Amino acid sequence: MSRLDVHLEAALDRITRAGQRRSLRASALLPGGRIERAGRTLVDFSSNDYLGLARHPLLAERAAEWTQAHGAGSGASRLVTGTSEAHLQVEAKIAAFKHCEAALLFASGWQANAAVIPALLAAMPGAAVFTDRLIHASMHAGLAIAGTRQHRFAHNDLDHLETLLASKGTDAPARLILTESVFSMDGDRVDMARLVAIAQRHDATLFVDEAHATGVLGPQGRGLSALVPGQVDVIMGTFSKALGGFGAYIAGSRTLIDYLLNAASGFVFTTAPPPAVLGAIDAALDLVPGMDAQRSHLTVLGERLRAGLAARNLDHGASSTQIVPAIIGAEDAAMALSARLEEAGFLVSAIRPPTVPPGTSRLRIALRAGHSLNDVDALLAAIEAQQ
Template sequence: MSRLDSHLETALARIGQAGQRRHLRASALSPNGRIVRNGRELVDFSSNDYLGLARHPLLIERAREWTARDGAGSGASRLVTGTSDAHLALEAKIAAFKHTEAALVFASGWQANTAMIPALLTAMPGAAVFCDRLIHASMHAGLAMAGVRQHRFRHNDLDHLEALLADKGVNAPARLILTESVFSMDGDRADMARLCDIAERHDAVLYVDEAHATGVLGPQGRGLCAHVPGRVDVTMGTFSKALGGFGAYVTGSQVLIDYLVNTASGFVFTTAPPPAVLGAIDAALDLIPGMDAERAHLATLGKRLRDGLAALGIDHGASSTQIVPAMVGTEADALALSARLEAAGLLASAIRPPTVPPGTSRLRIALRATHGEADIDALLGAIGGAR
C-alpha cells in the first residue's frame, strides 16, 4: 500500500459508513430498451438513451463512415489543427437546429459547463450569480473554478429568485442566472417564459442547461428554450443523452461563440472531438426533428408511470417528463428497493446523496421510447410487490 493509499482507504471508509460507497458495474445497452448486466437481460430504466438512438443503425453507420474517411483521432486542439470542415459544418447544423446565430461543440457537457462558466464570469467582473439549488454538479464545479459566491434559490422557486435579485443583485455590476430546463434527478421543468421575464427585468444574463430536454421536448425536440426564441443568452446541452452519442454543444450569439473560442479553457486546451463522435451527432440531428411519435410515446409512458406511482402512494415530485423519481427517503431503502427490482429483471438505479439532497434518496426512473406500456406495468407491479 502506498503512502497515498492509506489516506484514500480512510476516506473511502468514511464514504462507506455514510452508505454512499459506489462501484462500477459493467452493462451493455440493447436496442430494445433492455440492458445486459452480469449476463442477464434487464429492462433498463436507468440509461439516458431516451430515444433509443445509441444503437441506431444510422448513427453507427455514420460514425463508421466518418472514421473511415477522416481517421480515428482529430490530431490536435481546435485552435491548432483540430478544426475540420466537419466540425464547422456540424456547428452550423446545430445552430440551424436550435435557431440560433452560432454553436460550438465541446467534448462533454461536464467540460462545457466547467469551461464556460469561469470564462463568462471573467468577462463580467463582480457579477452576482444566482442558481437553482438543484443545478447539475458540473455547473457547481464551474462556479467553484470561477471562485465566485453563489446565491442559490429554492428549486424552481422563481419568487425566491426575484427576491434574491432585488436584494443581492441590485448593486452588482452584472447578474448571471443559471438553471436547467429539465432537472436531471427530478424530471421537472423550469418555467422558461417567466425566467426570461425575470432576467430581462433585472438585466441578468440567462444560462440554461438543456441536457435532458434536447431531443425530447420542445418543437422538433429543440428543447424548452425553443419556446422562448432569442431570449436565453447561453443554451447548452449534451449529445450523450437523447441524441445517443457523446459530446456537448453551446448555442447563442456569434459574439458568445467567438468569446468562448478564445477563452473557455476546456475548449482551448483539449483535443478536438474525433470523426466518429461528430458522425454520430450529425446522424442524430438528421433523425431528431422527425421523432414526434417517439416523443409522444415517451409522454404517454411518463403519465402512466406517474399515475401508477401515485396509486401506490409513492411521491414522484413535480416530474412532467421522461425522468420520473420514485422518492424512497433513506439511502438504505433506495438501495434495497433497487436490488429487489434488479432481482425481478428491472434496472432502476438508486440515486443517493451527494447527487440528491439528504433524505430524498430515490429510484431515478428514466424512460426510453423503446419501452412499452407492459414494461411500465411490470415496473409498477414489482415496486408495489417489493414494499
Template sequence: MPDLDALIAPRLAELAATGLRRQLRVHDPALIDVASNDYLGLSRHPALIERACQWTERHGAGSRASRLVTGTSAELLALEEKLARFKGTEAALIFASGYQLNSSVLPALLELGQGKHEPLVFTDRLNHASLHAGLRGLKQIRFRHNDLAHLEELLLGHPGDFRWIVTESVFSMDGDRADVSALSGLAERHGAHLYLDEAHATGVLGQHGEGLASLARGKVPVVMGTLGKALGGAGAYVAGSRALIDWLVNRCGGFLYSTAPAPAAFGALDAALDLVPGMEAERARLGRMGDALRAALRERGLDTLASTTQIVPALLGDEARALAAAETLRAAGILVVAIRPPTVPPGTARLRFSLSAALTDAQFERVLAAVRAL
C-alpha cells in the first residue's frame, strides 16, 4: 500500500516553515472572545437554547433523511416562511451550512444557462472561499474589491446573455460593506443577475437586522446568509422568489442529497427570528464598539482598512507579525485570531477582531487597553 502519510508529512512541514500551518486549538473560555462571529451574543441566549431543546424533543436529535424524504415538517415550512418575511422575500430555504449552500446553489443557478448561454460571472476579488467553491472550473471575471467602476468596465467589456455578479454585502476579513443599492442598479442596467452573500450582515445591519439587501428591496434576486453567526445557531439560508426556491429544491445537489439539518438548529433559528428585529440597542452598541476599536488601533498606527462594521481588521502584513500580535493579546487574556494567506491575499496577514454584543463594558475596556499596549 502506498504510504499516504509519507506524502502528507513534507507538505505539512512546508506549511510550518512558511508560518502557514494551522492547528486546532482547544477554546479557552477564560479568554475574552473577539474572534468568533456570535455578533449579537445569541448562541448562549436562553430563548434559543430552550427552543432548540423543544424542537429536539418534538422532532428528534436528527432529521433522519434529506428534506425531500422525511426532513420536512409543517413547522419547518412555517419557519422558512418566517425567515422569508424577515428578509422581505417571497420564499427562503435552509441549508446545513453556508459553505455547502454557496458551493451548491451557484452551480444550480449557472445551470439555468442550459449550455446555450455561457455564464459570465463577475466576482469581487475578496470573495469568500465558499463562493469560489461554487464557481470551481469556471473562469471568474474578477473586479477590484468593492470597485464598482471597475465592475462596470468589465461588464461593458464582456457582453453576454447570461451574466452574474457574485459578491458579499459585508466582507468577512475586511469588515467593509458593498454599496448594495449601487450594485443592484448596475446589475439592472447591464442585465446581470446579482447574487449577494449576507453572512456577516444578517442580524447586524439593515433597519431590523435583515441585512443590506433591504437597501435594494426586490432588486437582489438571490440573497444568502448564515445562521451560525449573528443568528446564534447553525446553518444557512437562501432567500428570493418562490420560483428560485422551487428550482433549488429540484436542482441543487447540496440540498437534494444531504440530510436535513438537526431540529435543534431550526429551533434556535425560530427563537432568533423572534429576537433579532428588536435588538436595535445591541446593533447600535456594536457600531459604537467598532468605532472605538478602530480608533484605538489607528492610534497605535495600525491600518484597519475600510472597516465600518463589527469586523475590525488590523493589518500587519507579515504572517509572523500577525501571529506574534495574536499571542501577545492572548497573554493579555484576549482571544483574537491571526488571519493568514490563503484566507487573505499574500502580504496582508492581519488580526481580525469580531465584536459581540455579549461583551460586557469591562471586557471591551480590557480589549481596548490590550490594543493600546500592543
C-alpha cells in the first residue's frame, strides 16, 4: 500500500463508519421509463431523463452524424481553435430557446456553476451574496473558489431573503442572489415573479439554476425564467437532464457572455465540447418545444404520485414538479426501503445527508414521461408493502 493509500484508506474508513460509503453500479437507461441493472429490467424512478430524450433516436443520429462529419474531439479550448461553426450555431439556438441575447456552452452544469460564480464575483468586488439553503453543491464550489461568505436564507423563504437583503446587503457595493428554479432534491419551485421583484427592490443581481426546469417547465419547456422574460440576469441550465444529453449553458445579455468567455476559468481553460455532444444538444432543442404532451403527462404523473403518498401518510414536502420526495427521516430506513423496492423491481434512489439536511433522508422519486399511471400506482403499492 502506498503512502497515499494509507491516508486514503483511513479517510474511507471514516466514511464507512459514518454509514456513507458509496460505490458505482452499472446501469443502462431503457425507453419507457425502464432501466437495466445487474441483468434485471427495473422501473426507473431515479434518472433525470424526464422527457425520455436520452434514448431518442434523433439525438443519437445527430450525435453520430456530427461525429462522422467533424470528428470525435474539438482539438482545443474555445478561445484557441476549439470553436467551430457548430458551437456558435448551437449557442445561438440556446439563446433563442431562452429568449436571451446570448448563451455560452459549458462542459457540465457543475463546471458552469463552479466557474461562473467566481467570475461574476470578481467583477463585483465586495458584493454581498445571498443563497438559498438548499442550493446545489456546484454553486457552493463556485463560492468556495471565490472565497466569498454567503448569507443563507431558509429554503425557498423569500421573506427571509428580503430580511437578509435589508440587514446585510445595504452597506455592500453590490448584491448577488443565487437560487434554483426547481430544487433537485425537493421538486419544489421558486416564485419567480416575487424573486424578481425582491431582486429589483434591493438592486441585486439574480442568478437562477434551471437544471431541473429546463425542458420540463415554463412555456415550451423554456424554464421558469421564461415566466419573467428578461428579468433574470444569469440563467444557468443543463443538457444532462430533461434534454437527454450532456453539458450546460449560461444564458443572458451579450455583455454577460462576452465577460464570461474572458473571465470564467472553467470555460477558458478547458477543451471545447465535442461534435457528438453538440449534435445531441441541437437535436434536443429541435424536439423540446414540441413536447407539451410529455410535459402534461409528467404533471399528471406527479399529481397522482403526490396524492398516493399523502394517502399513505408519506410527506412529499412542497413538491409540485416531476421530482417528488417521499421523506422517510432516518438514513438507514430510507436506504433499506430503497433496497427493498429494488428487489421488488423499482429503482428509487435514497438520498441522505450531506446531500439533504439531517433527519430528512428520503426516496427521491424522479418521474419520466415514459412512465404510465400504472407504473406510479405500482410504485405506490410497493412502497406501502415494503415500508
